[in-house]
Amino acid sequence: MADPELDAVVAALRASPRPADPEGRRARMDAIGARYPLPADIRVEPVAAGGVPAEWTSAPGADPAAAILFLHGGGYMAGSLASHRHVAAQAAQEAGVRTLALAYRLSPEHPFPAALDDALAGYRFLRASGIAAERIALAGESAGGGLALAAAMALRAAGEALPACLWLSSPWVDLALTGASLRTKAAVDPLLQTPYLAELAAAYRGQTDARDPRLSPLYADLSGLPPTLIQVGSSEVLLDDAVRIAGAAGAADVPVTLRIWPQMIHAWHLFHPQLAAGRAALTEAGRFVRGWIAPA
Template identity: 65%
Template sequence: MASSEIDRVRALLVSRPRPSDLAERRERLDWLGSLSTMPGDVRVEPAEAGGVPAEWTSTPGADPARVLLFLHGGGYVSGSLASHRVMVAEAGREARARTLALAYRLAPEHPFPAALEDALAAYRFLLGSGIAAERICLGGESAGGGLALATLIRLREAGEPLPGCLWCASPWADLEMSGASIETKDAVDPIIHRPYLAELATAYLNGADPRGPLVSPLHADLARLPPTLIQVGSAETLLDDSVRLAGALAAADVAVTLSVWPHMIHAWHLFHQQLAQGRASLAQLGRFVRNHLAEEV
């Protein structure tokens, strides 16, 4: 990878720093998503998944019975269908699956457990629509990665069928922010820093225990979860969330793959059209999904 690629992404982020106003923050993340162009062969269809606004995307090679259910990032307070649309479509292309992206409710207007309730509703919608659990990959980026894990924990506790595999991209799995990389990677991470995370956690938790397993799944019982792919950049303050999460999953006898991408920043997948490493990480995801989701019989 030419260092100039990631340097240009860093310069782009510096050119439009995160504002303090919540509405402007949400608009900025949508703007970042708009920098990528949707390929002409992608079909986009608005949907409602168990009462939650959602969006299907599919490419010509997609198996209609194989679904990637995606939960966007944005710290539980921002992110949308628009912000991650192109990236999600490319992930589906690599997985040869349809994607269902979810516009779950956001804090502070809708704090915990609203997002979790929406994710559960969408997953149950897929099951009710005839999609077999073993042909679903549940995926999430950043806060969406933590939300995906929380969703699986709730499903397991309820005795409901779990998806065939899990994808966590730069997951935020510890709202207590106890990982050492919060400090050791602060100088190289252009996006995520402790004060910002603390602000997000306060908005989402709304008084809930930051060590609770459904908000910080790093502290949960992770037994009997499906095969998991964790992708994280080495330049992330959340690096230790992924490293510790992989260890906790392994200790719980879960098949887990931890993939650390040198020099990559938080949520670099979003810039896959600008980064060779973004494209390669989505290709890795595609292989993982194809290897773990059951073939149609």
């Protein structure tokens, strides 16, 4: 069934080809965020989160004792507070809590493990600020989704308290690029293709093996991780990343919910102001987060 809203988003993306250089790619993503001004009642407060530039985003009535730690997408090379501010704001509103969005360091200037170190610093900042682990949701989109999983595994390995839940949208969890949907969905994904992902993976991983679980959680032991919501579009080349990580998590006895949204493209939440399915996906995520971080 045709979706005029989605068709308009796809047409705009295809009319704005991705630049070849990192700065151009970053500017292109920031331009997407600039299309969507925040509602007047949303409050944004810059903060240094364990030394990492970050922003608190909240709507009226937000629970100050709970938070979503949000890690933006962009292939570890692009994405910023500006590009995803409207997503962080809507997530905060839907969940009834504040969102702490991190501006983690990007490749190629800062390859692995810089982004992972920053994600852990952001989580520890929340804990040091007095927010209990069971009141934190760790969330990420695309590369940020893989980063959220990697951070959760690093916390588990360190013996630290894990967040209450994980929310992963369009997660990139296999930098070895073995998913069949990289081929089968190539014709319908307007954002990602295998050569581009291979370039991003090489820039981020440096000399680290692509199957290292800290880079590619698909190859990790996922046991003991918190309840997880995975959202992915049926038109994504990363569809198999989401399906396979959901299967691996379920096999490891992690409570996991996989939602495949028909026709949706990679990171469709970005376009929620003009895309009803984006708003519905964020409502679903907010409901999931509220269910796990609500006070006992």
